[in-house]
Amino acid sequence: MLSLSQLYRYPLKSGRGEVLQRSAVDGLGLHGDRRWMVVEAESGRFITQRLLPQMSQLGALYDARGGLTLSAPGCADLAVALPDPEQDLRGVTVWRDSLRVPDAGDAAADWLSALLGRACRLVQVPDTRTRQVDTAYAEPGDRVAFADGFPLLLIGQASLDDLAARVGRPLSMLRFRPNLVVTGSEAYAEDEWKRIRIGAVEFEVAKGCSRCILTTVDPHTGERSADREPLSTLKTYRERDGQVYFGQNLLPRGVGELQVGMPVEVLE
Structure with missing residues (x-):
């Protein structure tokens, strides 16, 4: 069976x-799967373990309101609220798809940039901005x-x-x-x-x-x-x-x- x-x-x-x-x-x-993504700060291109294998150690617990708690060895946890779906939109690229999605703010960007050793931003995709x-x-x-x-x-x-x-x-x-x-x-x-x-x-x-x-x-x-x-x-x-x-x-x-x-x- x-x-x-x-x-x-x-x-x-x-x-x-x-x-x-x-x-x-x-x-x-x-529910909640791959709704958040790290992108290069300047280009908006997505960043994954293909480039930075240490991302496998990056924890991101999903909460009931759609936000995240970021964690990593040696770092203090960071709670990230679900951003407004129509504010602070950033152009990002996933493979051949380009879309505009809300940015999660400077605190998350600074935390991730320090962890990953490169300038990056955290973005979230609302249901209304997903890809075909x-x-x-x-x-x-x-x-x-x-x-x-x-x-x-x-x-x-x-x-x-x-x-x-x-x-x-x-x-x-x-x-x-x-x-x-x-x-x-x-x-x-x-x-x-x-x-x-x-x-x-x-x-x-x-x-x-x-x-x-x-x-x-x-x-x-x-x-x-x-x-x-x-x-x-x-x-x-x-x-x-x-x-x-x-x-x-x-x-x-x-x-x-x-x-x-x-x-x-x-x-x-």
């Missing part, structure tokens, strides 16, 4: 993940916040277990930053799924998730693997058309609540 075994939320893009037992889900994915998902894989009106391209990422536990066996050492699921982990399936069974239901919420499987250097960052230490694992092993058997795939991107086709332990039904 397939079941939802783990739920993860990442309030700050490329920050440390939160382990959840339950979460509301809507058209943007898990690539219509090659989605419908007009499908939206995403600050995630790379899709609202949700799913990985089968058996797929990670198979990869770890090939690499020859244990691997944390957090290297791959999924939202949903499913247990009870064969390795890579999720590659063949088209539609699934978890609880009362249906999801469309949009496309495989192409992987990058970020998978080589140990989420517990912030250090990159000297042997470029597990990406090197993935390239030996999961590469297609120049891209390495692991996990599946999902589009929600309803709203509701997810809870660890819920059954997962493959509809198509």
Whole structure:
């Protein structure tokens, strides 16, 4: 029997993940997921662990009012209020998307700039300023916040277990930053799924998730693997058309609540 075994939320893009037992889900994915982002102060371009692997140690706890509490080793915590959605708008870029979103203020910018060693700003995306998902894989009106391209990422536990066996050492699921982990399936069974239901919420499987250097960052230490694992092993058997795939991107086709332990039904 397939079941939802783990739920993860990442309030700050490329920050440390939160382990959840339950979460509301809507058209943007898990409530509060990737609604905040660090950008370069001058250009507004997004900053992630690809550039600064130490961001894996940056905590960002989401509060009930939509704000954040930032934390990092050796730093005092900083509470950041949800900014006004129509004030202090800043132009930012996520991959090929450009949008204007509210800036979280100087205190957050100073805290992050000191931590990361470069001038940066913290921004938040209101529901009214989200991005269109690539219509090659989605419908007009499908939206995403600050995630790379899709609202949700799913990985089968058996797929990670198979990869770890090939690499020859244990691997944390957090290297791959999924939202949903499913247990009870064969390795890579999720590659063949088209539609699934978890609880009362249906999801469309949009496309495989192409992987990058970020998978080589140990989420517990912030250090990159000297042997470029597990990406090197993935390239030996999961590469297609120049891209390495692991996990599946999902589009929600309803709203509701997810809870660890819920059954997962493959509809198509």
